[in-house]
Amino acid sequence: MKYPRHTLLGSTDLAAWLRVVLSTALGLVLVWVLAPGIATVWAGTAFEATTAAFLLAFVLFAPLALLAHLLVYLVAGGLVADKPKARKNSANKGRDAA
Amino acid sequence: MNIPITKALREQHAKAGLILGWFGFFVFVLGAISLYRHELTFWAQTETHRAALAPDRESRALAARAGLELAKKTGSPEGVWIITLPTERNPVPSLALVQPGDMHDHHHWVFKSFDAGTGEFLTARETCGGNFLYRLHVDLFGLGPAGRKLVAFLALCMLAVLLSGVFLRKNLVSRMFSLGKSGARMWYEGHCVGAGATLPFAALFIVSGLVLASQSFLPATLFPHYREDRRSFVVESKGIRTTPDAFEARAIYAAGSGQGDRVRERLERLLLVAEKRWDSGPGLVSFRFADNRLAEIEASEARGTLFGRRTAGERLTASMESGDIVTKPRGREPGVVATLWYAASALHLGRFADPFTRLFMCLSALCVAGSLAMGLVLRERKGRAAARGAASAITTWMVIGLPTAMAGHLLATRLLDPGLAARPGLEKAVFFAIWGASLVHALLRDSHVARFEQLVLASVAAALLSLQAMFGQDPGPLQALFSGLPVLFGTALMFLAATILAIFCTFREWERVKREAFARYTSLPGRLWASLTTLPSSLKRAAQNLGKQGKGRGEQALAKPAGPADKKPTGFRLPAFLAKKEKAQAPRKQEVRALPKALESEDTASTSTSDTTSLGQAQ
Structure with a gap:
C-alpha cells in the first residue's frame, strides 16, 4: 500500500514550514487565552496569581505547540497506513524444502 | 492505520530548530559573556587598573573613607551619596551623588570611579565594554521593547523544540560511549548527547529568562489584577515592595560611646558590623540626607544568597541620631509561587554567584550553544544540497x-x-x-x-x-x-x-x-x-566520446566497473538511520549499473554474484 501524500498543504518543504508556523501560532494563541484565565481563578494574592499564570503558561506552551503541530500534521496528511508485515521465515523454509 | 507522531515531531524539530538554533546560539553565547560584563568593562578601561583594590576588609574600609571625603569635597548635603566598594567583579570603587529628584530612578545615577589612594576621581575612557553585549542579549540592541518581546517569544518557542528533541531522543547513555570520530555521525551523536546533557541548563536558562521578560511578552496575563497599574507588578517582581506589617527590625546593635568625628565613627562601626555579619562583606554604602542634614548611613550586602528573596542583599542602617545599627526589613515572607518566581529571576541574573559558580554558569550556557551549533551543522549535512x-x-x-x-x-x-x-x-x-x-x-x-x-x-x-x-x-x-x-x-x-x-x-x-x-x-x-x-571538463568529455565510439556496450561496462569502490569519497559518514537506508538500496543500484542492456535477457542469478564473470561469459 502506498503511503498517502499530504493533501491540504502538499508535501513540499514550504508546506512543512507553514505547518510549523501555524502550530506555533496556535500554541501561542492558546497560551494567550489561557494565562489570564489562570490568573483570574488562582487563589492567593494578586501577585501570586499573576506569577502562577505566567509560570504555567511557560510550562504549557511547549506541549500545546507540539499537540497543535500533531493536529495540523494529521489534518494535512491524514493517518498513515500500517507498514506491511514481513513474511515469516518459516513459510519460506517450507517452500524451499519442497 | 496509525498516527505519524515521530514524523510530525521530526518535522517540527528540524524546521523550527533551524531558526531557533541560530537564535539560541546568538542568545546563549551573548548571555554567557554577559555574565562577565562588569569584568570586561573593567578590562577595557586600562586607566582604572592602577586604582583597583583587592576585595578585602581593609580595602573596603579605605574605599569607604576615601569616598566619603571625596563626596564632602564635591557634593552638596542633599539626596544620597552612594559609594560602591571594591568587589571580586568590580575592584575599582566609585561614587554617585544622587539628587533628591533622581532618588527613585536608578537609571539616572552616574557612578564615577575614584582612586582611594589619592582621593581623586579617575578619568577613564568612555566605553560601552561588556554592556553592549549584554544589551544585545536582552533586547537585540536598539530594538528596545520590541526586541525584548521578540527574544522572549523565540525563547518560548525554543522550549517546544527542546521538548520535541526529548521525545525524539533514544538511547542517550549508549550513544555517549559510541561517539563517532568524524563526519555526520559525529555531529549527530554530538548533538544528541550534548543537547541531552545540557537540557536541564537550557530549560532553566530559558524559563528564568522568560520570567524576566514576562510582563512585556504576555501582557494579557496582567489584565485580571494589574490592568490599571502594570508598574506595580514590575515593582513587586523585583521584590522591593515592603509591606506595612513587617516593619520590625530583626537585629539591633546598640551605639557605643564614640568620640571625635561622629560620621566617621558611625561609618567605621557600620562597616565592622557588616563585615562580621556577611561573608561577602558590604558592597555598597549610602549616606542619606534629610533637611540638608545626614540622617542615616546604610550598608548593603555585596552578594545576597537568598534565592527566595531574589538574592537581594541584606541592608544595615546606622542612625545618625541614636547610633543604633538595625537591619532593614525584608517585607512579608513570599508564598511558594512568588518564591519560585524570585528564585528563577535571581538564577538568570547570576548576582548570587561567586566566581566559580559564575564560571560554571558561563560554561553550561556555552555548552548549550555548542550543542545547538552541532544541531545546525547536522541539519546541513543531512539536508538536500x-x-x-x-x-x-x-x-x-x-x-x-x-x-x-x-x-x-x-x-x-x-x-x-x-x-x-x-x-x-x-x-x-x-x-x-x-x-x-x-x-x-x-x-x-x-x-x-x-x-x-x-x-x-x-x-x-x-x-x-x-x-x-x-x-x-x-x-x-x-x-x-x-x-x-x-x-x-x-x-x-x-x-x-x-x-x-x-x-x-x-x-x-x-x-x-x-x-x-x-x-x-x-x-x-x-x-x-x-x-x-585535474583535466579540463572539455577534454574529459572529448575523451569519453572517443571511448564510446571505439568500444561496444560490453566493453564500456567493463571500462567503468561498478561497485562501492566506484563511489566518490564524500568525506563524511551518514547518520545511522540514513546509512541503513543506503545500505538497503546499495545492492539494487549495483545490479542495475553492472548489467548492460544487451545482457538484460540473460540469467541474472550469476550476474549478481560476480559482474566480471558474467560479462566474460556473455562475450
Whole structure:
C-alpha cells in the first residue's frame, strides 16, 4: 500500500514550514487565552496569581505547540497506513524444502 | 492505520530548530559573556587598573573613607551619596551623588570611579565594554521593547523544540560511549548527547529568562489584577515592595560611646558590623540626607544568597541620631509561587554567584550553544544540497561570525584612541561592520571554504585579544593575580581558552577542506593547484566520446566497473538511520549499473554474484 501524500498543504518543504508556523501560532494563541484565565481563578494574592499564570503558561506552551503541530500534521496528511508485515521465515523454509 | 507522531515531531524539530538554533546560539553565547560584563568593562578601561583594590576588609574600609571625603569635597548635603566598594567583579570603587529628584530612578545615577589612594576621581575612557553585549542579549540592541518581546517569544518557542528533541531522543547513555570520530555521525551523536546533557541548563536558562521578560511578552496575563497599574507588578517582581506589617527590625546593635568625628565613627562601626555579619562583606554604602542634614548611613550586602528573596542583599542602617545599627526589613515572607518566581529571576541574573559558580554558569550556557551549533551543522549535512546554500551561510555567520565580531568589538574597546569623540558608537560600529562582513562573505563565498576562512579570522582576532590581555596592560595577568586582582587574570585566561578553541576548530576545518574542497579554492594558488591536478571538463568529455565510439556496450561496462569502490569519497559518514537506508538500496543500484542492456535477457542469478564473470561469459 502506498503511503498517502499530504493533501491540504502538499508535501513540499514550504508546506512543512507553514505547518510549523501555524502550530506555533496556535500554541501561542492558546497560551494567550489561557494565562489570564489562570490568573483570574488562582487563589492567593494578586501577585501570586499573576506569577502562577505566567509560570504555567511557560510550562504549557511547549506541549500545546507540539499537540497543535500533531493536529495540523494529521489534518494535512491524514493517518498513515500500517507498514506491511514481513513474511515469516518459516513459510519460506517450507517452500524451499519442497 | 496509525498516527505519524515521530514524523510530525521530526518535522517540527528540524524546521523550527533551524531558526531557533541560530537564535539560541546568538542568545546563549551573548548571555554567557554577559555574565562577565562588569569584568570586561573593567578590562577595557586600562586607566582604572592602577586604582583597583583587592576585595578585602581593609580595602573596603579605605574605599569607604576615601569616598566619603571625596563626596564632602564635591557634593552638596542633599539626596544620597552612594559609594560602591571594591568587589571580586568590580575592584575599582566609585561614587554617585544622587539628587533628591533622581532618588527613585536608578537609571539616572552616574557612578564615577575614584582612586582611594589619592582621593581623586579617575578619568577613564568612555566605553560601552561588556554592556553592549549584554544589551544585545536582552533586547537585540536598539530594538528596545520590541526586541525584548521578540527574544522572549523565540525563547518560548525554543522550549517546544527542546521538548520535541526529548521525545525524539533514544538511547542517550549508549550513544555517549559510541561517539563517532568524524563526519555526520559525529555531529549527530554530538548533538544528541550534548543537547541531552545540557537540557536541564537550557530549560532553566530559558524559563528564568522568560520570567524576566514576562510582563512585556504576555501582557494579557496582567489584565485580571494589574490592568490599571502594570508598574506595580514590575515593582513587586523585583521584590522591593515592603509591606506595612513587617516593619520590625530583626537585629539591633546598640551605639557605643564614640568620640571625635561622629560620621566617621558611625561609618567605621557600620562597616565592622557588616563585615562580621556577611561573608561577602558590604558592597555598597549610602549616606542619606534629610533637611540638608545626614540622617542615616546604610550598608548593603555585596552578594545576597537568598534565592527566595531574589538574592537581594541584606541592608544595615546606622542612625545618625541614636547610633543604633538595625537591619532593614525584608517585607512579608513570599508564598511558594512568588518564591519560585524570585528564585528563577535571581538564577538568570547570576548576582548570587561567586566566581566559580559564575564560571560554571558561563560554561553550561556555552555548552548549550555548542550543542545547538552541532544541531545546525547536522541539519546541513543531512539536508538536500539545493536547500543548503543560504542556511549554511547563515549558520556560518552566526556560529563563527558572531564570536569574531565580539572579539573585534572587545579589541576596539582597548585599541581605539581613548580621546576619540563618540567612542562607544565606534565600538558598536566595529562589531556590526565585522558581523555584516561575515554575512556577506558567507553568502557570496563558496560554502566549502567560507567557514574555514572565517575560522582563520576568528582565530587571529582571539589571538590578538589574548596578546592584548597578556602583554598590553599593567599590571599583567600574573602580577594582578598575586596582588589580589583575579579579574584581569581571569579575563586573560578566558581569551586564551577562546583562542585555543578557535585554533582547534580551524585545524579541524582545514582537515575537511583539504579532503573535500581543496580543488574548489578559487584563490590563485588553489586555482593553479586545481588546474595542475585535474583535466579540463572539455577534454574529459572529448575523451569519453572517443571511448564510446571505439568500444561496444560490453566493453564500456567493463571500462567503468561498478561497485562501492566506484563511489566518490564524500568525506563524511551518514547518520545511522540514513546509512541503513543506503545500505538497503546499495545492492539494487549495483545490479542495475553492472548489467548492460544487451545482457538484460540473460540469467541474472550469476550476474549478481560476480559482474566480471558474467560479462566474460556473455562475450
